[in-house]
Amino acid sequence: MKKPDWNEKQIERLLNQMPLVKDKQTADEIYQSIQFKIQSRKKKKNWIAPSIATAAALFLIAILTPLILEQGAKEQKTAMDLSNSEKAKIETAVQDDGQTSEQTISNDKNEDVDHQLNQVLMEDQKETFVTKASEAEDIITVGFTNDQAELILPVSLELNDKKKKIEVIEEIKPEIYSDELGPISFELSGAEIDEEANNEEVNIDYHKNVQISGSSEETLFLNSVIETFRWDNYKKANLYTNDKQGIELSNYGVKNEVEMQKELKKAYFLYQYSEETQKLLVPSPNSYDSIEQAIDAMKTGLDHELKPTIVNHIIIKNIFEDGEQLEVEFEAGSKFEDNQEFVIMLESILLSAKEFGFKTVYFKGIDINHIGVMDVAHPIEVPFSPNPIEEH
Structure with a gap:
């Protein structure tokens, strides 16, 4: 081939x-x-x-x-x-990974901000009967009296403008709060009030004849003055009538001044004028020798107007004083709930603890971590004042 x-x-x-x-x-x-x-x-x-x-x-x-x-x-x-x-x-x-990481970080930040905002909104929605110590500058507490002129009803007003606290007190008209609190009166209505230069004393000048008869009414009148100014740093109220020093009281004679006591050793009870009005935490008319006695009184109440604030099936096992901290231990197995009844109980104890000079309260034996706005797993700072409502 x-x-x-x-x-x-x-x-x-x-x-x-x-x-x-x-x-x-x-x-x-x-x-x-x-x-x-x-x-x-x-x-x-x-x-x-x-x-x-x-x-x-x-x-x-x-x-x-x-x-x-x-x-x-x-x-x-x-x-x-x-x-x-x-x-x-x-x-x-x-x-892409950088952008994704940045986006992830941004999303995480947004989620964190949203979470914090939700926490704040949730706290705002939760019920409380006290104001925080951190809110002191924006709160003015006044001592109203009930319709029978028997009880002091402390109410904390949230300031909505730049007025001084003294100016707000001068302008208070108790009748505008009747829908919220029931019929009340205010012993300082019509009085001219100013502050001394040292910011530790106030001058109260009544431009009317103050006619108070009977020791109980006089005591209530003086307590109303004390309740209005003791929550701040005032030490004394100087009393005047029509620019003249002193107020005429039947049992006390001429009263020139009222000493302020921040710690009155009171128990706190539940007051509500009617089903349509707000519940208030109200101090007892009398003082107690110890915080244990005050809390015991809060278990039973005083009368039909001042009702108990301690939940009836909750047993307090021990009360221990540790310097400026009060420790309240509940019996093991006590069932707690995050509702108004338990908020009232714990906040009334906090207010009473403040009356005896304690700075914090540590609740032990609670089977949940939060009740109302309180983190009950840790010591809680005592409040500034009771019964916050908006100023009208």
Whole structure:
């Protein structure tokens, strides 16, 4: 059979169809390698053999070298393309990850702000019968008296403007609070009030004849003055009638001043004029010798107007005084709930503790962590004052 004639293009095509050959040798190295292999073969010594071998080698070199160089260039380009592609992917991934991280951080921050806002809103919605010590600058507490002129009803007004507390007290009209509290009166109505330069004394000038008969009414009158100013830092109220020093009282004679006592050692009871009016935490008319006696009184109440504030099925196991902290331990197994009844109980104890000079109260034996706005798992700071309502 006649052998086919191969031209250069056919040989090149055939070589292109062969498997990819990767060779890092230079053309000279390839040439030397071929020469070495040819010379190492045992062939007949023929004058034409070296010429043929040389020609074949040169022919292969001529064909393979461009292909090898081209293939190397392609591989280098592919590697560079892949490198650039991978680099771009990595940069994109890093950028995306950075953006994702920033977005995640932003989302986390937003969620945290939302959570804090929700906590504040939840606390605002929860019921409380006291004002916090931190709110003292924005609160003025006044001592109203009930319709029978028997009880002092302390009420804390939230200031809505930049008026001084003294100015607010001067302008109070008790009748505008009757829908919320029932019929009440205010012993300082119509009085001119100013503050001494030392900010520790107030002057109360009544531009009317103060006619009070009987020791109970006189005591109630003086207690109303004390209840209005003792929550702040006043130490004394100087009394005047129509610019003249003193107020005429039947049993006391002329009363020139009233000393302020911040700690009156009172128990706190629940008062509510009717089902339509607010519940108030009201101090007892009399004082007690100890905080234990005050809390015992709060278990039973005093009469139909001053009702008990201690939940009837809750047993107080122990009351312990630790410096400025009062520890109240409830009997193990006591079931507590986050509702108004338990808020009233704990906040009345806090108010009474303040009356005896305690700064914090630590409740032990409570099976939940929060009641109302209180974190009962930790010691609680005593309040500033009782019964917050908005100023009208």
